[in-house]
Amino acid sequence: MDNALIIDRLYKTFGQDILKMDSGADILTVTVSHPVIHEVIRLLKEDDVLGFTMLTDLCGIHYPDRGLPLGVVYHLHNLVENVRIRIKTFVTKAEPSISTVTDLFSAANWMERETYDFYGILFTGHPNLKRILNVEYMDFFPLRKEYPLEDPTREDKDNRFFGR
Amino acid sequence: MTEDNNYTTLNLGPTHPATHGIFQNVLTMDGEKIIDAEQTIGYIHRAFEKIAEHRPYYQVTPLTDRMNYCSSPINNIGWHMTVEKLLGVKTTKRVDYMRIILMELARITDHLVCNSVIGVDSGALTGFIYVFQERERVYEIYEEVSGARLTTNMGRIGGFERDFSKLAIKKIKSFLDHIPKVLDEFEKLLVRNRIFMDRTIGVGPISAERALNYGFTGPNLRAAGIDYDVRVTTPYSSYDDFDFIIPVGTQGDTYDRFCVRQQELRESIKLVRNALDNLPEGDFHVDVPHFYLPPKEEVYSKMEALIWHFKIVMGEIPVPVGEVYHSVEGGNGELGFYLVSDGGRTPFRLHFRRPSFIYYQAYPEMIRGGVLSDAILTMSSMNVIAGELDA
Numbered sequence: 025m026d027n028a029l030i031i032d033r034l035y036k037t038f039g040q041d042i043l044k045m046d047s048g049a050d051i052l053t054v055t056v057s058h059p060v061i062h063e064v065i066r067l068l069k070e071d072d073v074l075g076f077t078m079l080t081d082l083c084g085i086h087y088p089d090r091g092l093p094l095g096v097v098y099h100l101h102n103l104v105e106n107v108r109i110r111i112k113t114f115v116t117k118a119e120p121s122i123s124t125v126t127d128l129f130s131a132a133n134w135m136e137r138e139t140y141d142f143y144g145i146l147f148t149g150h151p152n153l154k155r156i157l158n159v160e161y162m163d164f165f166p167l168r169k170e171y172p173l174e175d176p177t178r179e180d181k182d183n184r185f186f187g188r
Numbered sequence: 189m190t191e192d193n194n195y196t197t198l199n200l201g202p203t204h205p206a207t208h209g210i211f212q213n214v215l216t217m218d219g220e221k222i223i224d225a226e227q228t229i230g231y232i233h234r235a236f237e238k239i240a241e242h243r244p245y246y247q248v249t250p251l252t253d254r255m256n257y258c259s260s261p262i263n264n265i266g267w268h269m270t271v272e273k274l275l276g277v278k279t280t281k282r283v284d285y286m287r288i289i290l291m292e293l294a295r296i297t298d299h300l301v302c303n304s305v306i307g308v309d310s311g312a313l314t315g316f317i318y319v320f321q322e323r324e325r326v327y328e329i330y331e332e333v334s335g336a337r338l339t340t341n342m343g344r345i346g347g348f349e350r351d352f353s354k355l356a357i358k359k360i361k362s363f364l365d366h367i368p369k370v371l372d373e374f375e376k377l378l379v380r381n382r383i384f385m386d387r388t389i390g391v392g393p394i395s396a397e398r399a400l401n402y403g404f405t406g407p408n409l410r411a412a413g414i415d416y417d418v419r420v421t422t423p424y425s426s427y428d429d430f431d432f433i434i435p436v437g438t439q440g441d442t443y444d445r446f447c448v449r450q451q452e453l454r455e456s457i458k459l460v461r462n463a464l465d466n467l468p469e470g471d472f473h474v475d476v477p478h479f480y481l482p483p484k485e486e487v488y489s490k491m492e493a494l495i496w497h498f499k500i501v502m503g504e505i506p507v508p509v510g511e512v513y514h515s516v517e518g519g520n521g522e523l524g525f526y527l528v529s530d531g532g533r534t535p536f537r538l539h540f541r542r543p544s545f546i547y548y549q550a551y552p553e554m555i556r557g558g559v560l561s562d563a564i565l566t567m568s569s570m571n572v573i574a575g576e577l578d579a
Contacts, residue, residue, distance in 0.1 A: 078403065080524060099541075103400075134546070135546070142237070157579075173238055
């Protein structure tokens with residue numbers, strides 16, 4: 025199975041919703057608009073030819089300078105033919121909600137919780153969308169770029185002594 | 189839950205002596221039978237992904253040590269290979285073979301710990317003591333190669349900081365002479381032991397289909413019957429030069445996971461021996477001046493080396509813009525690194541695909557309907573490493 029076939033299949037079904045296609049990267053990378061993400065993943069998984077039956081990875085990313093700053097990156101793997109694909113989708117900060125893929129992959133459950141925990145992306149239809157690694161009363165999303173690495177409320181460190 | 193049932197809620201953990209790490213499971217029990225379970229994780233979350241966004245590439249290596257601390261060299265080398273993939277660096281055969289030796293030694297320690305702990309949890313402490321002596325030998329090899337034992341920070345981007353010393357090679361050879369006998373003895377204690385078999389066969393099973401849906405990789409997936417191994421499907425570091433077998437199980441239960449790991453130990457020993465016997469001549473690192481620190485004697489005597497040293501340490505180095513996903517076969521499965529670079533001195537985004545984190549989700553499904561003592565065995569046979577789980 026080569027990239028042309030995957031691209032062809034995706035275009036035939038989604039056309040306008042395929043925003044960007046990059047076969048120059050290490051893995052074929054496809055950016056799709058967020059309303060169709062569930063259907064894209066479903067097609068990739070359930071299509072007889074494509075057969076991406078394994079969700080390798082799901083994570084968030086934040087580009088603060090872009091119009092659609094928050095992204096979700098999916099890595100899927102066809103184990104039989106050993107082909108990988110990367111799917112990306114982006115949402116706004118004001119309305120960061122996309123459809124869950126937990127109905128397709130049980131593996132997505134914690135990965136989506138982790139993405140919610142760190143980026144605040146709301147996965148609609150997720151059975152148990154709550155924080156997973158951070159404490160539940162945390163009121164910010166720590167991997168967004170605007171949050172500094174160090175706790176800004178700390179008072180015991182004097183910046184003069186650290187060259188800042 | 190309705191009020192007219194007699195279910196008990198049992199907190200297993202967070203710090204329970206039987207769980208080898210900080211795992212909390214809130215179990216709903218009907219007598220001794222487990223009705224449902226819910227895990228709480230994150231007790232040793234250290235925000236590695238956030239820290240990595242503020243560190244130059246070579247300073248990310250010590251973070252990776254602390255994920256799966258039973259097999260740190262695999263994490264270190266996996267990360268170095270990810271950066272090399274981003275930079276387009278091609279390593280020499282000698283580097284590849286040295287990496288294979290260390291990664292397979294790490295896999296041996298990882299599997300030894302996991303399998304002997306299954307024995308401990310089923311009441312057989314003896315085997316654990318036997319194999320821990322062998323793990324000690326491997327740690328001495330790490331010490332000889334990198335200077336550290338547990339958090340190894342092994343290797344550099346582009347190869348290694350120094351070649352294998354004569355003593356290191358001697359230690360590896362002596363280890364290879366000892367380990368098969370120890371494994372034989374260990375297997376005699378457990379593999380056909382009636383008590384061990386009764387305790388493990390049919391305990392915590394998962395079907396191949398469910399395992400795949402849950403994103404299982406590594407020995408746990410292979411025990412369920414799917415022969416997926418990153419070393420074979422996407423060979424890295426010249427694994428394709430070697431001939432080795434991927435053992436698979438059929439039932440996906442605790443006994444199969446034990447047997448698959450046991451067989452993988454033998455294959456890893458074979459791989460280490462082959463790589464050591466065929467270790468090619470050549471340099472132990474490739475020329476990556478932007479990332480590979482120059483030798484100290486040159487830094488103190490040559491201007492150019494001093495400049496490079498400063499540039500690397502201060503992070504004033506060009507990095508290509510792009511994104512890569514690289515995965516290696518870790519002790520527990522596919523250990524992936526998703527690295528996005530915006531050309532800055534630090535990763536723009538680095539995500540670790542941690543196999544423990546992904547397959548530990550299936551734990552409630554695997555222990556449901558079983559008894560409490562089986563739940564403990566299932567957890568140790570899945571080899572959930574707290575550091576990797578929480579990152």
